[in-house]
Amino acid sequence: MTGTILLQQIINGISLGSLYGLVAIGYTMVYGILRLINFAHGDLLMFAAYAAIFGSAIFGLPWYLSFPLAIIITGILGILLDRAAYKPLREAPRISLLISAIGASFLLENLAVVFIGGVPKGFDRPAVFDHVIEFMGLRIQVLTVYTPLVTIVLLLGLLYIVYRTKVGKAMRAASKDFETTRLMGINLDRIIAITFLLGSSLAAAGGIMWAMKYPQVNPFMGVIPGLKAFIAAVLGGIGNIVGAVVGGFLLGLGEIIIVALVPELAQYRDAVAFVILIVVLLFRPTGIMGEPIIDKT
Amino acid sequence: MDRENRNVILNTLSILILLGVLFLFHRYGSLYQIRILNNMAIFITLAVSYNLVNGICGQLHLGPNAFITIGAYTAALLTMAPAKKQMLFIIQPLIWPFTVVHAPFLLAILAGGVAATVFAFLISFPVFRVRGDYLAIVTLGFGEVVRVLCNAWQSLTNGPLGLKDLEPYTNLWWSWGVAVFTIVAITKLINSSYGRAMKAIREDEVAAKAMGIDPFRHLLLAFLVSAFFSGVAGALLAHLITTISPTLFTFIFTFNLLSIIVIGGLGSTSGAVIGAVLFAWGGEALRVVESQIDLGFVKIPGIPGMRMVIFSILLMVVIIFARRGIMGRNEFSWDWLLAKMRRGQKG
Numbered sequence: 001m002t003g004t005i006l007l008q009q010i011i012n013g014i015s016l017g018s019l020y021g022l023v024a025i026g027y028t029m030v031y032g033i034l035r036l037i038n039f040a041h042g043d044l045l046m047f048a049a050y051a052a053i054f055g056s057a058i059f060g061l062p063w064y065l066s067f068p069l070a071i072i073i074t075g076i077l078g079i080l081l082d083r084a085a086y087k088p089l090r091e092a093p094r095i096s097l098l099i100s101a102i103g104a105s106f107l108l109e110n111l112a113v114v115f116i117g118g119v120p121k122g123f124d125r126p127a128v129f130d131h132v133i134e135f136m137g138l139r140i141q142v143l144t145v146y147t148p149l150v151t152i153v154l155l156l157g158l159l160y161i162v163y164r165t166k167v168g169k170a171m172r173a174a175s176k177d178f179e180t181t182r183l184m185g186i187n188l189d190r191i192i193a194i195t196f197l198l199g200s201s202l203a204a205a206g207g208i209m210w211a212m213k214y215p216q217v218n219p220f221m222g223v224i225p226g227l228k229a230f231i232a233a234v235l236g237g238i239g240n241i242v243g244a245v246v247g248g249f250l251l252g253l254g255e256i257i258i259v260a261l262v263p264e265l266a267q268y269r270d271a272v273a274f275v276i277l278i279v280v281l282l283f284r285p286t287g288i289m290g291e292p293i294i295d296k297t
Numbered sequence: 298m299d300r301e302n303r304n305v306i307l308n309t310l311s312i313l314i315l316l317g318v319l320f321l322f323h324r325y326g327s328l329y330q331i332r333i334l335n336n337m338a339i340f341i342t343l344a345v346s347y348n349l350v351n352g353i354c355g356q357l358h359l360g361p362n363a364f365i366t367i368g369a370y371t372a373a374l375l376t377m378a379p380a381k382k383q384m385l386f387i388i389q390p391l392i393w394p395f396t397v398v399h400a401p402f403l404l405a406i407l408a409g410g411v412a413a414t415v416f417a418f419l420i421s422f423p424v425f426r427v428r429g430d431y432l433a434i435v436t437l438g439f440g441e442v443v444r445v446l447c448n449a450w451q452s453l454t455n456g457p458l459g460l461k462d463l464e465p466y467t468n469l470w471w472s473w474g475v476a477v478f479t480i481v482a483i484t485k486l487i488n489s490s491y492g493r494a495m496k497a498i499r500e501d502e503v504a505a506k507a508m509g510i511d512p513f514r515h516l517l518l519a520f521l522v523s524a525f526f527s528g529v530a531g532a533l534l535a536h537l538i539t540t541i542s543p544t545l546f547t548f549i550f551t552f553n554l555l556s557i558i559v560i561g562g563l564g565s566t567s568g569a570v571i572g573a574v575l576f577a578w579g580g581e582a583l584r585v586v587e588s589q590i591d592l593g594f595v596k597i598p599g600i601p602g603m604r605m606v607i608f609s610i611l612l613m614v615v616i617i618f619a620r621r622g623i624m625g626r627n628e629f630s631w632d633w634l635l636a637k638m639r640r641g642q643k644g
Contacts, residue, residue, distance in 0.1 A: 037430045088617045095357050098433060099559055100616045106552055107609035113602035223548075227441075230434060267449040274438035278423050281431055 008138050009260045010253065015144040017252020018151035019213070021245035022206035023229035024236070025158065026078075026199030032175035032239035033195055035094065039101040040081055042226015043108040044200050045207030048074040049217045050112065052208050053121060063126040071204040078200025079193045087189070105226075112219035120218040123211040147209050154202060155245050161198070162241065171195055175239060224270060231277040237290030246288060251276065300632075307631050312477065319469045331469060335537050337577035338472035339530050342479045344557045344569035346526035349483055351555070352564035352626075353492065354519045355499030357433040359551055360440035361527050366447060366546040367416050368409035368528025369535035373460045374398075374453075375405040376536070385460060389452040402466040406475075406532035413528025414521050416443075421517050428502070440551060447543040459542025460535075467537040475533060479526050484566055486522060495519055499564075549605075556612045560622050568624030583607060 023045060030038045048070045055066025085104040089097050131142040162168035170191045173181045182188050210225060211217050228251060236247025255273060259266050280287065322334060343365070350358045374382075374395050382391050390396075400408065420439050424432060447454045454460070486492055494515045497505040502512055535541045553576065561572025583604045615622060 031430075035430075037434065085613060085617070092620065094429060095355070095563075096616050096620055098357055098430065099555065100613055102552060102555065103609050103613040103616060106549075107606065107613065110602055110605040110609055114600055114606055118602070227434075227437075234431075234434075268445055271442045271445040274442050277438055278435055281427050281435060282423050285427060285431065 004138055006260075008140070009256050011138075011140060011144060013253035013256035014249060015147045015213075015252070016256060017232075017249035018148040018245075019206050019210055019248070020225070020229050020232040020252050021248025022151050022154065022209075023203050023225060024232040024244035024248045025155070025241055026203045027230050028233040028236075028238055028241060028244040029171075029195050029199045031233070033171065033178070033192060034086065034097075036086060036097050037101060037230065038081075038086075038199075039098075039226070040085070040105040040108055041199070041203055042222035042224075042229070043105050043112075044074050044078055044081075044203045044222070045210065045225055046112065046217070046219060046222035047077055047108065048204030048207035049123065049211035049221065050116060050121075051204075052211065053123060053217060056124060063128075067208055070208060071201050074204035074207070075197040075201040078196040078203075081200075082192060082196045087192075109219050109223075116219065118219060120216045123215040123217050125212050125215055129212055143209075143212055147213070150205065150209065151245065154205060155242070158198065158202070158241060167191070167194060228270075228273050231273050233287075234277060235280050235287055237287030240287070240289045243287055243289035250288075304631055315473065315477070319473055323469050332537075333577055333581055334469060335467060335472045336580075337574055338469075338476040339467075339534050339537065340554075340557065340573035340577050341476040341570050342472075342526055342530040342533075343554055344561070344573040345476075345479050345483050345566055346523040346530070347554050348558045348561075348564070348566060348569040349486070349519050349523045350516075351558060352562075352569070353487055353499065354495045354516055355564075356428070356516065357430075358436045358520075358523075359433050359548070359555075360436035360438075360443075361523070361554055362546040362548065362550045363440045363443035364413040364417060364524040364527035365531035365534070365550065366443050366543075367413045368406075368531030369541050369546070370447065370454055370460070371412040371528070372405040372409035372532030373463050373535045373541055375400040375408055376402060376464060376466065377460065377462075381462060385458075385462075386452075386455050388456060388458065391455075392452050395453070402464075402471075402536070406529050409532035410525040410528040413524045413531070417520050417524030418517075421520050424520070425513055425516050437548065437551075440548060444543050444547060447546075454543070457543060459540060459545075461540040463536050463539040463541070465536060465539050467533045472533055472537070475526075475529055479530075480566065480570065483522070483526070487566065491515060491518060553608070556608055558622075559612060560615050562622035562624035562626065564626040565622075565624040565628055567627075567629035568622055571623055580604070 023041065026044075027038060027041055030036060030041070051070035051073050052063075052066050055061045055069055056063065059066070061069065081104060085100045086097060089100055125143075129141075129143045129146070133140045133142055133145065162171060170181065170186045171194070173184065173186065174188060174191050178188070181191075206225075206229075207222070210221075214221075229248070232247035232251045233244045234247070235251055236243030236245070238244075251273060254276060255269060258272055259269055265272065319334075322331060326334070343361070347358070347361050350356055374391075375398055377385075378399055379396055382396060424435050424439070427435060448457055450456070487495075494505065494510045495518075497508065497510055498512050498515060506512060531546075538545075557572035557576045558569050559572075560575070561570070562568025
């Protein structure tokens with residue numbers, strides 16, 4: 001394999017990885033506070049893609065209006081999801097929360113099937129994203145460059161919120177010690193709602209960029225990205241925001257490079273991601289940027 | 298007579314009645330009814346074995362579809378005549394020794410169960426290193442890995458084309474026989490010291506360890522037993538619907554099983570049975586939602602996909618408002634039934 005092709009694959013890997021990272025942030029934020037794997041997170045991705053389609057198809061909005069609108073609506077859906085499916089189970093055993101999450105995920109997917117239909121729809125990629133850059137003998141779609149940039153900008157924005165604002169401080173406190181945060185006079189329900197809002201909006205952004213990259217939108221499109229984003233979050237250390245993005249990059253790069261080096265594995269792409277997960281859980285369960293947990297037994 | 302004897306007599310009587318009912322359906326039932334009854338029995342087997350890991354051991358295991366797939370494919374590859382296999386594997390030829398093996402049905406379903414058990418043994422080491430959410434995701438991952446393998450390993454499984462034209466060996470006697478055997482075996486396991494250890498692990502693993510219980514050994518036992526019966530059920534399913542392909546055993550299958558045991562009552566074998574019966578019957582009954590409902594004066598158009606929406610809503614309603622499901626953790630017992638009947642007589 002020549003150097004230029006390798007470089008091309010690396011750039012592809014970074015771009016794919018940034019998509020995973022963006023969705024992984026939402027997973028890791030919710031897990032950090034609620035200790036819950038939000039199975040329905042991937043379906044928020046799907047919802048945002050459809051919302052963007054409807055924004056431009058039905059209301060005729062240009063992309064710079066329909067995209068932010070879709071992101072906001074998905075954020076609100078995230079808050080509603082928490083209210084309906086997770087809030088009633090705050091005091092329940094963890095297995096109930098997980099089952100509720102799975103149920104919510106299936107509900108969203110099948111509601112999409114019922115109301116929109118299972119037939120895949122095409123996503124109109126706005127013309128401004130259609131250019132191709134020629135660079136050092138490589139042909140790169142401009143979208144492939146934009147995606148990591150958007151991810152990093154959003155990540156920095158989120159880090160600012162989490163580390164430099166009062167709300168962020170409350171979120172960090174809630175992820176460290178749930179009960180005590182309540183005692184400090186913090187309205188935990190509001191903080192959780194804000195967490196879901198932020199996480200879902202990021203997933204929405206990821207979903208729209210995913211739909212621009214792979215322009216076929218169907219009700220089950222969020223399942224595999226959702227699972228891979230979770231793997232990315234675990235890889236980077238679940239609960240750690242920067243770790244989620246780092247994990248995403250590693251997973252995306254790993255996936256692309258392995259398939260590039262061993263083309264026969266192309267069909268097994270999804271399985272490769274799961275094998276990576278199992279290996280990580282076997283040897284370093286807290287991920288790359290997590291602290292090792294001491295087993296007191 | 299004492300309680301033990303009474304229970305044995307009542308159990309035997311129930312099985313005889315079951316045999317009688319099955320005989321009647323076998324003779325006079327329509328194909329549709331027989332199909333539903335077969336489905337019911339297979340789902341009872343699946344639910345009871347799934348409940349062993351999820352309900353009794355308390356671990357959220359999301360990969361039973363892997364065991365079902367392995368059982369189904371193994372049995373199918375064994376029962377198909379070599380000539381048929383030659384015809385079917387058009388993309389890539391089947392690997393030896395499957396090209397020459399041809400086994401009777403009983404052997405095939407046992408082999409399906411054993412194959413699933415071997416796979417369960419292999420994956421138990423990574424799976425039981427973790428607990429809780431991670432165990433859920435790891436088992437889910439293995440479920441997906443098996444599905445991807447079935448799709449891609451064309452020289453073994455014929456890839457996306459799947460295996461078709463299987464002999465419809467499964468009849469009421471096979472499916473219900475296996476179901477009854479599963480219920481008896483797993484109930485005996487739960488009521489033994491192993492079962493008590495599993496329940497202890499479910500309630501508080503650290504305390505159980507302090508009492509000298511090795512979690513890995515007991516979880517492994519539950520996992521292997523569950524895998525065996527799931528594999529056998531998969532083999533039965535394959536020979537009921539006579540066509541299998543990788544798209545049949547996706548996470549949706551796991552989701553259905555999960556709904557069954559949650560609605561029936563997580564931790565209760567009787568609950569799993571009730572859940573399976575309701576699912577098999579209700580699944581058919583709910584088909585009516587997907588086709589037109591003609592009320593005479595108004596026609597409500599059918600909505601495809603509404604069935605799954607109703608299932609999802611049902612699962613969420615149960616888990617949020619009635620977490621214990623139908624049976625909770627209780628089991629059906631003759632004591633309870635006789636007491637109810639006695640109270641009914643008096644009052």
